[in-house]
Amino acid sequence: VSTQSTWVIEKALGTSQPSEKYVYYFSSRLSEGNGKMKALLGGKGVGLAEMASMGLPVPPGFTITTEMCDLYYKNNRQYPAALKAQVAEKVEWVEKELGKKFGDTSNPLLLSVRSGAAVSMPGMMDTVLNLGLNDSAVEGITKLTNNPRFAWDSYRRFIAMFSNVVKGLDGENFEHVLEGVKKAKGAKYDTDLDTNDLKEVVAQFKGVYRTKIGEDFPQEPWDQLWAAIDAVFGSWNNPRAIKYREINSIKGLLGTAVTVQSMVYGNSGEKSATGVCFSRDPSTGTNVFYGEWLINAQGEDVVAGIRTPQQITKSASQHWAQENGISEEERLKQFPSLEERMPKIFEELVAIKDLLQNTNRDMQDMEFTIEDERLFMLQTRSGKRTAAAAVKIAVDMVEEGVLDEKEALLRVDAKQLDQLLHPRIDPTQKVQALAKGLPASPGAGVGRIVYSAEDAEAWVARGEKIVLVRTETSPEDVGGMHVAQGILTSRGGMTSHAAVVARGMGKCCVAGCGDCVIDYATKTCQIGSKTFKEGDWITLNGNTGEVCEGKLQLIEAGLSGEFGKLMELANKYRKMKVRVNADTPHDCDVAVRFGAEGVGLCRTEHMFFEGNRIDAVREMIVADTRPQREAALLKLLPMQRSDFVGIFTAMNGRPVTIRLLDPPLHEFVPHVSDGPEAQLLATTLNIPLASVKQRIESLKEQNPMLGHRGCRLGITYPEIYDMQARAVFEAAAQVKKAGKLLAPPEVMVPLVGKVEEFTILKNNIHAVAATVMKEQSVQFTYSIGTMIEVPRAAVTADTIAAEAEFFSFGTNDLTQMGCGFSRDDSGAFLTDYVKQGIYEADPFQSIDQEGVGKLVEMAVAKGRSVRPKLKCGVCGEHGGDPASIKFFNSVPLSYVSCSPYRVPIAMLAAAQAAILEEESK
Secondary structure, three states, rough: OOHHHHHHHHHHOOOOOOOOOEEEEEEEEEEEEOOOOOHHHHHHHHHHHHHHHHHOOOEEHHHHHHHHHHHHHOOOOOHHHHHHHHHHHHHEEEHHOOOOEOOOOEEEOOEEEEEEEEEOOOOOOEEEEEEOOOOHHHHHHHHHHHHHHHHHHHHHHHHHHHHHOOOOOHHHHHHHHHHHHHHHHHOOOOHOHHHHHHHHHHHHHHHHHHHHHOOOOOOOHHHHHHHHHHHHHOOOHHHHHHHHHHHHOOOOOOOEEEEEEEOOOOOOOOOOEEEEEOOOOOOOOOOOOOEEHHHHHHHHHHHHHHOOOOEOHHHHHHHHHHHHOOHHHHHHHHHHHHHHHHHHHHHHHHHHHHHHHHHHEEEEEEEEEOOEEEEEEEEEEEOOHHHHHHHHHHHHHHHHHHHOOHHHHHHOHHHHHHHOOOOOOOOOOOEEEEOOOEEEEEEEEEEEEEOHHHHHHHHHHOOOOOEEOOOOOOOHHHHHHHHHHHEEEEEOOOOHHHHHHHHHHEEEOOOOOOOOOEEOOOEEEOOOOOEOOOOOOOEEEOOOOOEEOOOOOOOOOOOOOOHHHHHHHHHHHHHHHHEOOOOOOOHHHHHHHOOOOEEEEEEEHHHHOOOOOHHHHHHHHOOHHHHHHHHHHHHHHHHHHHHHHHHHHHHHHOOOOOOOOOHHHHHHHOOOOOOHHHHHHHHHHOOOOOHHHHHHHHOOOOOOHHOOOOOOHHHHHHHHHHHHHHHHHHHHHHHHHHHOOOOOOEEEOOOOOOHHHHHHHHHHHHHHHHHHOOOOOOOOOEEEEEEEEOHHHHHHHHHHHHOOOEEOOOHHHHHHHOOOOOOOOOHHHHHHHHHOOOOEEEOOOOOOOOOOHHHHHHHHHHHHHHHOOOOOEEHHHHHHHHHHHHHHHHHOOOOOOOHHHHHHHHHHHHHHHHHHHHHOO
16 A cells, blocks of 8 residues: 555656646645635645645545636536546546556446535535446455445445436435335344345336436446536535535535545445544533544434444533433443544544644644544634634634634634624424525514504513514514514515514514415414414524524523623724614613714604604604694603603613614604594594694605605704704703713704705704703703714715714615615515526625615715814614624724624624734735
8 A cells, every 4th residue: 555655656756746636645655735725725625735734544535626616607517528537547546556457347446526615605515425336346346344234234324316417306215215215124223234225226226327317327436426416516506515504604615615535334344334523512612522423334324313323532422421321331332432442443533623723723623534533634724603603713712722813713603703792493393484585683583473563562561471473563562572572574584574673672573484374364374384373382593584383492691701801802993883773771781881982873753653642743643733742742751751761771871873763754653644543643642533644644754754754854844853952951060960870961963964954953952952951950961963864964974074973874774765665665576686696695684785885985085174183983784794894994983883682793893893904004
């Protein structure tokens, strides 16, 4: 073997590299690739190249690059002539190194074929093992190993895998045959079948192939190999892979690589095995060796669940046995750990695990095979992990001296932190989803179905837990949403009312579930194939968008010590402040606990729906004269003042930005102008129903989002903004008199397009402030600024900045007006726009940097040209999106503001953005 290995090395050194190199060889004696070639060799290929270059026991093989996958599709699924020659050459190298021959009947070389993109993708093609077997080679393997059962077991596995993975036949066809033979034999496990049984399985498998495909199972090994390579490249664009890339926003990859590797056999007897292991626990992040193995098995057996996997370590094995009620005697006999069964192999595996983790400086996911008590490594890559594990591993590796602080911060996916902040479904339960919508707000919600906000509040008042099920939600539903465990809507997207409000409240929400059909008249809904009436239990998974029947058990979220340490590191390196979008003292308390440094958006209209306040709001709206409106507003004044006192107190000296009334007035009146609510309003106000109806009808607009809202309301009804300003300033006076900490209140005028609008309202607000300070005999400072959400405001930001003391970008509306999309209607086409690459991502979820982003940059530059220290923040949903935060850091903005439960995400994303910006200089 040494002579053969030397031949390969000499051959490699003496061979001039082709101008277009598509295939890279690897073995423990030679590696043409290295750890920096992940984009070219894919995750699996680069891991093998790296292990081979370290001299670890890696079965020889080669990787066909991702560039070839790209060429394959560009050339109408045809290969350049150079590829076949390069593959043939590398097969020859493997043959020489192992002393075997591909296609030989007496000493055949068998291969495995695997896919592997630069990003791990579970939707990709499965593995094909034992390729090269045929009716002759199986006899050669029998004679060579003197183990006929092993040879025929390998052949039946190959036929099933090739048929399923390469030809697309349903694996159930072969499982049915195998189960039939086992049943006839009275066998429980596959390992109970003898050679003759397996020969029968092979014969029946080939019969299934002939029936389904219309031809005999291929006997020529080279035909098998190229069919498998075709299948791997073909798998790059299979529906599963495309969907996975869409869901996880994986873009910019050339394609998948193909790794072809000589077989080693974990199924060759009781001294052979296969396993999967992690250098740390991927669920918790604990620094313990974690994994499973099976004796006399091949790789897919570990994950297929056909046999019960055994634990790698003795301690894990004993814990597993205790959990499953298995005695120590039975465990040692039937389920021994690798540590106990093969202690030398275990020691070697531990040493390799430590080497790979220390070299890659990250938790490793490894696959191995043991053939006749000889260890071989088949894979290493950075392992997927839960959010809790990611945080713990990052923090622990800093304390261990493996990573520096900046590297640790960059290792954690900011979006993944959502998992730590909300209750989640206990993963030990068996869950079957009835339907799936959009994961609009994370966490989980379990409750009884109700169909209206009023019923929600009534049910909760009597002690029930409920899930609010609506076609879509509106501001009228806020009370019901507030008391619900979760919200399910059949319409709407990730930035719908339901989604935005639910995230702000920290409520689980599944939005846009098209398979949920609601009948309000009968108080029933059909979810998937099942019908649910009011009071039936359902469970929502806001992390996945799944809707499940019944009452599933939840695990409460908790902030671990490592989480706090990670946030301390983030605070050390980020440049932008992080504020919260909060409308209640409770929201403020939550956000402060998570580290929020102020309120970036307090939406005063949300306060109008609490208790009986809506009655006073509606009285104000239907009033005919200004004195009547002022009388109604006088009822609201103490309520709003009390809200602001609570918020100022909760924020304890941190800044608070209060947006004056923004939505159009029609959102606050009954939707049906002559319905029961309208009749009740007429009775309450002692006015004719016709008057109420006429007023409601007069408020209807063709395009309300571009209509009579925001500062336009303040211009036509100045008494509304005067009342709100008075409430803010009276609250500030009350807090200051009480000796509590108070940052200067920030009053924000929404939807300004022309500086004249702002100037008129600013003067009104100043007048109110002066009056309050005189009445209260107290002095306080404050500032007046505006939201930049109309493109005209961005273009003329220098003139506005001459009057405004701060800018806050309302990127939801700025996107809506800048792109010309209706936020409520764009879901019908934006998904296709993203799929076709028109937009990199949904611009309502991640800022459109080339368009809307330019408006932000322009406004900041123009504004600071007039007012150099102008404070500029963002308070749209983009304030919690890591990709958007990276852009805002580059502008740069002073702060981002987001919903309470996204504050830690924004803090980490801001730190990562600052670190990456510094590294790029």
